[in-house]
Amino acid sequence: ALAARAGGASNSRILLRHLLPNSLGPIIVMVTLNIPEAIFAEAFLSYIGLGITAPMASWGTLASEGTRYLRSAGFLLLFTALAISTTMLAFNFVGDGLRDAFDPQQK
Structure with missing residues (x-):
């Protein structure tokens, strides 16, 4: 940009040709890697009763319900935990892949 x-x-040319393309990759990667944090935070808050209320569906609410029936229907908690874990891992893998794709030192 200095060159x-x-x-x-002009300022607009520097912004569109230099700053925007170089900052777009890290922003996309950061957002993609922050999605699992938001999923976990929402699920945890709903699990302890501070999140989404009853008419709305939430993985935390499903896990809380599954905990109540742990002895008779443990699969309720198991499948909910697997869904949360799989989704979080998928977003982490997508974020890692995007980071590798946007990394200028690997080209």
């Missing part, structure tokens, strides 16, 4: 400024490029 473009020295070459006489």
Whole structure:
């Protein structure tokens, strides 16, 4: 960007040709890697009763219900935990893949 400024490029050209393409990759990766944190936070808050209320579906609410019936129907908690874990792992793998794809030092 400094070389473009020295070459006489306008502010909008520097923004569109240099800053935006170089910052878009890390922003996408950061958002993708933060999604599992949001999923876990929502599930935890719903599990302890501070999240989404009854008419809305939530993995935390499903896990809380599964905990009540752990002895008679343990699969309720198991499948909910597997769904949460699988979704979080999938988003982490997508974020890692995007980080590798956008990493300029691997090209």
